[in-house]
Amino acid sequence: MTSSNLLENLGLKLLTGEIEIVDCTAILGPDTPILQLPPDFAKNTPKVEIHKISEYDQDGPFFAWNWMVLGEHTGTHFDAPHHWITGKDFEDGYTDTLSIQRLIAPVNVIDCSEASNDNPDFLLTSDFVKSWEEANGSINKGEWVLMRTDWDKRAHNQDLFLNANETGPHSPGPTVDCLEYLLSKEIVGWGSQCIGTDAGQAGGMNPPFPAHNLLHKNNCFGLASLANLDKLPPKGAILIAAPLKIERGTGSPIRALALVQK
Ligand code: 23J
Numbered sequence: 001m002t003s004s005n006l007l008e009n010l011g012l013k014l015l016t017g018e019i020e021i022v023d024c025t026a027i028l029g030p031d032t033p034i035l036q037l038p039p040d041f042a043k044n045t046p047k048v049e050i051h052k053i054s055e056y057d058q059d060g061p062f063f064a065w066n067w068m069v070l071g072e073h074t075g076t077h078f079d080a081p082h083h084w085i086t087g088k089d090f091e092d093g094y095t096d097t098l099s100i101q102r103l104i105a106p107v108n109v110i111d112c113s114e115a116s117n118d119n120p121d122f123l124l125t126s127d128f129v130k131s132w133e134e135a136n137g138s139i140n141k142g143e144w145v146l147m148r149t150d151w152d153k154r155a156h157n158q159d160l161f162l163n164a165n166e167t168g169p170h171s172p173g174p175t176v177d178c179l180e181y182l183l184s185k186e187i188v189g190w191g192s193q194c195i196g197t198d199a200g201q202a203g204g205m206n207p208p209f210p211a212h213n214l215l216h217k218n219n220c221f222g223l224a225s226l227a228n229l230d231k232l233p234p235k236g237a238i239l240i241a242a243p244l245k246i247e248r249g250t251g252s253p254i255r256a257l258a259l260v261q262k
């Protein structure tokens, strides 16, 4: 195939369904789980609100529309480098200034669902990633890396999703050495199916919240609350993860879409 008809071919395969679009996005609404930071950080994101303006009534006879209360870091969402202090100086680290060329890229899906089911505090290590690469192929520059935990099966219930007790939230995530390994490969970003890119207990790691700290220090992106990763192959799919162009935004809800060859 010549490069000039590659897009034509893609277009045809999308139309025939030979390439399927998998929706890696959770429903966004009043029941969407919200991150609960400990009380020493007084403020949290409010719950999603959807307020009707009109629905073919006296406030709008021909039209239906709503307005919303919505956090940048709510539901299936994107973390921009400016979200973390380590990424604060990147002029291209905001939702309106980042390089959109980086947002659509091959995606590696590392299945940690069994281990995370057995242990909600499961941490993905570089050794696990390296053995995954031996089985599936290497992770390359510019690619997305997603940690599949099937945590989306808990997303209908905030308590199940956050999985907190007196010792704080318990959910799987990456180790420092895992992130350092992935960043050495110059990935574009890291994604999780949990409330944030870090493990529930990551506040006690060194550095605290290493996914946020290290990804954004390297001008890389984070994805959180991803859904349906069990419908993706370990390799070969393309992920589209585009934030809204919020002015000086630190993140944004996204519609995360994966192109998968049937
Ligand atoms: C603010 C502070 C800590 C964390 C987070 C936000 C997130 O997880 C997020 O949504 O980026 S851990």
Ligand code: MN
Residues within 6 Å of the ligand: 073, 077, 078, 079, 196, 224, 251
């Ligand atoms: Mn976030």
